Amino acid sequence: MRTLADLLRRNAALHARRPALMNEGRNWTHAEHLARMRRLRAALAAKGVRPGDRVGVLSQNRAEMLEAYGAAELGGFILVPLNWRLAAPELAAIVADAGPAALLFEDGYAAAVAALPARPSLLVSIGAVQPGAVDYEALLAGAEEGEDPASAPEDPAFIIYTSGTTGTPKGAVLAQGAMLHSARAIACEAGLRPTDRVLVTMPLFHVGAKIEWLSVQYMGGSCVLLPRFDPEAVFRAIEEERATAAHLAPVMVKTLVEHPAREHHDLSSLKRIHYGSAPVPVRELRRAVAAFGPIFHQLYGMTEHVASSILLPFQQELDAPEGSGEAARLASAGQPYHGTELRIVDDAGDDAEEGEVLLRSPGAMSGYWRNPAQTEAAFTPGGWLRTGDIGRIDADGYLHLLDRKKDVIVSGGENVHSREVEEACLSHAGVAECAVIGVPDERWGEAVMAYVVLCPTAALDAAGLIEHVRARIASYKKPRHVEFVPHLPRLPHGKVDKKALRRAHWPETGKRII
Numbered sequence: 460m461r462t463l464a465d466l467l468r469r470n471a472a473l474h475a476r477r478p479a480l481m482n483e484g485r486n487w488t489h490a491e492h493l494a495r496m497r498r499l500r501a502a503l504a505a506k507g508v509r510p511g512d513r514v515g516v517l518s519q520n521r522a523e524m525l526e527a528y529g530a531a532e533l534g535g536f537i538l539v540p541l542n543w544r545l546a547a548p549e550l551a552a553i554v555a556d557a558g559p560a561a562l563l564f565e566d567g568y569a570a571a572v573a574a575l576p577a578r579p580s581l582l583v584s585i586g587a588v589q590p591g592a593v594d595y596e597a598l599l600a601g602a603e604e605g606e607d608p609a610s611a612p613e614d615p616a617f618i619i620y621t622s623g624t625t626g627t628p629k630g631a632v633l634a635q636g637a638m639l640h641s642a643r644a645i646a647c648e649a650g651l652r653p654t655d656r657v658l659v660t661m662p663l664f665h666v667g668a669k670i671e672w673l674s675v676q677y678m679g680g681s682c683v684l685l686p687r688f689d690p691e692a693v694f695r696a697i698e699e700e701r702a703t704a705a706h707l708a709p710v711m712v713k714t715l716v717e718h719p720a721r722e723h724h725d726l727s728s729l730k731r732i733h734y735g736s737a738p739v740p741v742r743e744l745r746r747a748v749a750a751f752g753p754i755f756h757q758l759y760g761m762t763e764h765v766a767s768s769i770l771l772p773f774q775q776e777l778d779a780p781e782g783s784g785e786a787a788r789l790a791s792a793g794q795p796y797h798g799t800e801l802r803i804v805d806d807a808g809d810d811a812e813e814g815e816v817l818l819r820s821p822g823a824m825s826g827y828w829r830n831p832a833q834t835e836a837a838f839t840p841g842g843w844l845r846t847g848d849i850g851r852i853d854a855d856g857y858l859h860l861l862d863r864k865k866d867v868i869v870s871g872g873e874n875v876h877s878r879e880v881e882e883a884c885l886s887h888a889g890v891a892e893c894a895v896i897g898v899p900d901e902r903w904g905e906a907v908m909a910y911v912v913l914c915p916t917a918a919l920d921a922a923g924l925i926e927h928v929r930a931r932i933a934s935y936k937k938p939r940h941v942e943f944v945p946h947l948p949r950l951p952h953g954k955v956d957k958k959a960l961r962r963a964h965w966p967e968t969g970k971r972i973i
Contacts, residue, residue, distance in 0.1 A: 462610045462635040463532035466642075466677060467493050474653065474679040481656075481700055482522040482684040489679070494604060496529035500536075502602035503561060506581050506593075508536050510608050513557045513618065515579075517541040517550075517572065518565035519686045523585045523595060524663050525672070527563055531617065532635070534610035536560070539618045539630070540664040543568060544873075545933050551575050553620050553628045556829065563595065612636025618828050619666050621762040621874065630828030631762045633666070638673060641766035641822040644796040645674035648769050649731060649756055651704070653679040656728075658696055658705040660685040661872070667735050667758075670765045671706035690714055694724040701728040708872030709734055709904050713743055716750045726751070731772075733758050735872075741789045745777050753777075759792035759858065763824040763837065764844050768801070768858050769793045784853065791857040792850075798822070802843060803852055813851045815864055817843040866957070868897035870905050875936045877907075877957075883928040884909055884938070889917030890924070894947050894955045898940065898964040909938040910960055912946060 460466050470479065475490040487495070508514060514536045516527045524540070531538035539557045541550060550571065554562075559579050564572050566586035572578060584592035616638055618630040645651070657675040659682055661668040672682045683700045685692055688711055696702060707715070712734055715721060732751065735758040747755060757770040770793030779785035795801045799820040805811040823844050826834035837845055849862040868875040877895040884893040892912035897905035913919060921941035928937045948959040 461612050464610045470679050478681045480682050495526050497604035498599045498602040499526050500530040500533050501605040502598045508560050510534055512536045512560040513539050515539045515541050515559040515562040517568045520663050520684050534608035537615045542664045547574055619762050632825040632828050634825050637822050642673040642677040644766040646677045651678045655680040655703045658683045658702040660688045666762045666765055690718040691720050694720055697726050698724045703728055704731045706733045710871045712747050716747050764818045766796050766822050767818055768795045788857050791859045794856050816846040816848045816850045819843045868905050871903040873935050883931045887927045889914050889919040892947055896960050906939040908940040911943050
């Protein structure tokens with residue numbers, strides 16, 4: 460197999476009658492799943508969408524979103540999954556940058572689509588029919604499957620947007636071959652089989668949810684798709700659909716461990732839980748293993764390089780003496796996948812014991828969409844991807860992440876850029892200065908905290924500032940804590956000393972992320 464299209468055709472040929480997708484009472488075999496993808500591709504082509512065109516999709520998790528992914532994988536177009544949690548200006552900026560030829564949207568987001576300053580002429584509504592849009596099911600019903608276009612490993616399959624250090628959206632271009640490589644790496648390392656059924660409850664606009672399904676799909680397995688995370692729905696789905704694998708953020712793992720309904724469901728089919736976005740704190744990992752067994756795999760990756768490293772259950776010695784290398788390993792990001800090279804470098808680009816994590820593999824992004832300057836900055840001359848993470852590699856080859864060079868806060872599995880939050884705070888007339896950091900949070904991993912210096916005559920409280928920010932950027936990015944201070948600590952050259960601000964919140968262990 461060289462492309463994702465090859466994978467879809469292989470599954471339809473070899474696993475035709477086996478289940479591919481289960482979504483809220485609806486079920487499709489691999490053959491049926493491919494047929495619907497082909498009809499969607501053909502229907503959009505009949506409306507003028509060509510290979511290389513972008514097609515946006517704005518929807519919570521549902522079968523139609525995976526069908527849109529698949530139609531793109533067949534070579535019909537480049538899919539741009541849109542984050543439905545974004546504020547209106549953020550969403551508009553991404554749509555303007557991607558320039559989609561068509562936009563598929565779930566009926567619940569009709570108002571968000573209508574509010575876009577510029578939108579494509581072809582709108583397709585999923586669910587209830589919306590004014591000015593073509594009905595999704597009617598579109599498929601009127602289409603023949605047709606022949607798949609030719610596709611190559613280097614062809615773009617998806618553009619998934621991530622934010623830069625300034626909060627400016629950047630579209631990571633993910634090629635057919637790169638995604639296939641990443642799926643193969645995870646499938647092999649995690650020991651996935653054709654009989655696996657993966658529960659996907661993380662949002663599919665994130666590459667993490669997509670690659671989890673793709674890695675099981677690589678083996679001919681099945682997907683149990685939930686629209687959103689709900690603990691009781693997760694327990695029911697595992698029990699009723701006999702899910703064998705699940706993909707969860709650390710905050711979700713903690714919620715499931717503590718939820719009283721866990722004791723009342725048969726979860727014995729579950730053989731592996733993949734968690735990402737951030738490590739599970741060691742004390743929480745021990746609790747999780749006590750609740751579910753030694754089935755936890757930590758996956759480290761990012762939109763620009765999906766499969767980077769993995770910590771497997773057999774590598775987790777929960778009873779290791781405190782302070783030992785084995786105990787430290789519990790908080791590591793594991794070892795690199797087969798086919799992935801990893802380096803630690805200093806600011807000069809030389810190998811170092813501690814410094815920026817660099818990655819190189821066939822799974823890296825092709826670059827940022829329409830952004831050659833940022834693409835050039837993302838890679839070294841030797842083709843290594845700069846992650847922006849600070850880490851070290853121990854004597855046994857385990858990667859330990861210490862900080863984030865780009866000053867990113869990871870809260871509940873979502874990336875929050877401190878500069879973006881600072882700008883939103885500073886847009887309030889009463890705010891003179893602001894510095895935003897991540898602080899430890901038992902539920903979310905990290906929480907956003909704003910240190911604020913007010914203007915002399917300003918009358919502003921924390922609730923008022925939080926509400927002001929929430930109206931300007933996505934709600935999950937708003938500060939959860941606000942502290943008003945007379946001044947901000949600064950370094951000799953005038954830059955705010957964020958290390959000094961963090962020092963009051965993080966233990967002096969040399970580790971600055973959970």
